[in-house]
Amino acid sequence: MQKKSDQGVFIHRIRYYCALPILLIFIFSSVLMFANANSVHASVVRPLENNGLAQTPLMGWSSWSSIRNNPSEAAIKTQAQAMASTLKSYGYTYINLDDFWYLNPTTTVDQYGRWATDTSRFPDGIAATASYMHNLGLKFGIYLTPGIPVAAVNQNTPIQGTSYHAADIADTSRHEVNYNYGNSAMYYINYSKPGAQAFINSWANELASWGVDFLKIDGVGDADISDIQAWSTALKQSGRNIYFSLSNNLDVNNVSIWQQNTNGWRIDGDVECYCSTLVTWNSVLSRFNDAPRWVGDGKPGGWNDLDSLDVGNGSRDGLSNDERQTYMTLWSIESAPLSIGDNLTSLDSYGLSLLTNTEVIAVDQAGHQAHPISQASSQQVWFADNGDGSYTVGLFNLGGSTATVSVNWSSLGFSGPASVRDLWSHTNLGTITNSFSATLNAHASRLLKVTPGSAVTPTPTPTVMPTTTPTVTPTTTPVTGGQACSVNYAITNQWAGGFGTSVTINNTGTTTINGWTLTWTFANGQTITQLWNGTPTQSGASVSVTNVSYNATISPGSNTNFGFNGAWNGSNAVPTSFALNGKTCTTV
Template sequence: MTRIRIRSLVVTLVGLLIASAIPLLGGGHPAAASDNGQSIRPAMGWSSWSFVRRWPTEAKIKAQADALVSSGLKDQGFVYVNLDDFWQKCDADGFVVDSYGRWTVDSAKFPSGIKALADYIHSKGLKFGFYVTPGIAKNAVTKNTPIEGTSYHAKDIADTSKTEKNYNCKNMYYIDYGKPGAQEFVNSWAKQFASWGVDYLKIDGVGSQDIPDVRAWDKALRATGRPINYALSNNLPIAEASTWRQLANSWRTQGDVECYCGPGSNGSGYPLTDWSHVSARFTSAANWQQYAGPGGWNDLDSLEIGNGDQVGLTADQRRSHFTLWAMAGSPLLLGTDLTKLDSVDKAMLTNDRLIGVDQDGVAAKRIVNSGVRQVWSKKEKSGDYVVALFNTGTSGNSTVSVNWSQVGFTGSGDVTDLWSGSDKGTITDSYSATLRPGETRLIRVTPQG
């Protein structure tokens, strides 16, 4: 617990430095990071989508929160419990809305309401995450509901000529932010979420056309006075990367990591993912690397570790999955069933050295990309280098090599294997490892002389 308290102190200090525009870690970014003080380090926790999918309930979310605590994952820094989509109530015309045109909670799934659920999560020393998409519901426009605290109504701000992307009830009209009352509508929704105890908000279905919504929600969340980590999803265009970085704390760089290849409806159930969906992240992580840093991170999607091989990945592939996410500085949001935590996977997830790589505030660069052989490297503030070697193939061993000059120094370095913690001694000029299909080697190198 001492380590967690120290980390919290460091996060607070770094947040103050960013807000004061004091440069950190020497990185030159294309745009300043969001200065809302959130996600100075990548968020860590659990999200409902991968495993719970379209059937979240109050009991299921509480069970995962309990498991975060009882497993010891909370003490490792996994503190967010994020309720994703399908918490809402729908009718034939889309989302059922309240008296101010905002989505209503499906009381059959959440009989105690969202605030009570958030209160329960907070009582465990955890944080509560929630979900929304851009726009205003068709039912709000049909009923012409008033906008809270104003003389305006839903019809005053809705652009009914086009509909937003939505994955559940659909029927979401665009908002015309040139109209009076538009920002106030988003403000009222953000204020409601804040009153419920939301600590993290994912806005999904975002594209370039939704930049006005992203700006409006950023402004609205700040106005609540509650610290709320602001996440964008999914498959955001890299052409707008500087905008996402300026407005939000994380942004999904690709579509879903889930394979939707399970036996249940809509591809639910195990397997949750497969190697092709994970390995596709190597290129996007490389392309987006320059935009990551304190206050804003490239989100590679859920971390599908916790339930052993049944998730759709071998143990080697799961270690590579975690290693890539850590090297990229991605949020670590588990997508598995934590009430049935596999012992092998628990050892992976509680590896302080791996978590430290993710939380060091630096996103690694890819320095070798040759067939199935990849090498990534980053220099930490201490002057040490963290280097990851991968065999991304699905058959055959491969020897992966890197020269220290490619990493960023010359001569020799003291090497530590970060997965095992073993000291590999002093190694001169280069490093090589023969890796099984899907295997990784993650090392820390302290240059000598």
């Protein structure tokens, strides 16, 4: 078996990212619903994967971060023993074998054209390895990439239970992604051909016969939608409940397809840095930019996957203790799968304390994804409405020096006193009125539970723009003497076809603004798709955003903020002119 270096694997992954197929546009005739209080991404009435799994985010371990291209039966069993003795009681149950467990699919397949186990690595076979996990009270997962092996087509192996053969279903004009043996190891499958679904069914049945509980299919792009639908069907007919997960860097525009067919989808590329450590601060930091556009898409049945959680191996992780805490804080408030990537046999005491903090785990498992109030600076507040009158609040200093991070209760949708609990330290901080501040080291964080002590004004619900834009002329409040304003419009994130923006309105005048409407014109045909902390109206290029009940008043010298996600095509220029209640504001 030809082994590739980590660098080689990384190059294959980068090559794939740079060659993503042109995005498919899928228009669904569904009824748009208002997203829940945490959501900044449009939700549509749609069925979720109905295999009964993933009612809460997965908790477990994956071999990729720490073992990479050298998995073995002995190594996987050793990790399972460590999980069973130290982490199983906290809810971690999946042991997932990643890449490099199989022989080269360009030359070697089993009798029905499926991957063949590398018995030099797994001498007792995959079924025996899975059985070992089950005897420890754990679950076992495995890894595949899309398509049909080239060797199956060259040998024209039969499709089990049918009269068809591999060559009958292969699209030999195109190769699928395979990070181990290169992008000439797997052909695409033509799912219009008889026998195509039967081939995938036979593979799913084999996994079920081995006792597999989890399947990750890697290298998935929009061009693999037919594969994912076929695998979803195949796993359901296999007679075994198998958690179905996709990787990597999935397209948010096709989230409904991932939701309908799978239990989890990677929103980003690999978190690993492929350097001398497992990760770096920068490889973790990118998730803060990408997570907001997926908020609200994870729910029981399927979750947004931020990739492996590498916080347990001390200096080997490549992070400070503050950064390790921030890493797990983000994963938890986003209800991401907690899939540990570290070597479980060498967890340090601090890393173990992070991974076993029951209050932080409870935040993750509750499934209430947080969104940022603003991303205009490196000092950020993210929050989620817990649905029971309380809020989960994350304070993050993403900057490189010590800074104070503050949250106003009004930004959460209430005012007055609230009880505050620090979840990392398990400490009640007492009753605090109107706001909370913390001085944080560079890259540090706090995780709080905030429970209002008085009547609660409903938390702002992000507004989903209708598909047919109403032509409503907003009512504006006449400007009186002494009023002046400035506006900061900051694009906080941008991706193919979409972007996120934070808008801050500053009252630079001498009188209080009571009720406001901000207007501007897009230059390049951009459209708002979701907005929070305001009520939007868009007619063509003209946009107006009006206050909601809790942020109508802006005192002299203070400000208010709203954010939105939008769509763009071609160019995404920042608007050059803003008016507040009809009065032109300066831009900052």
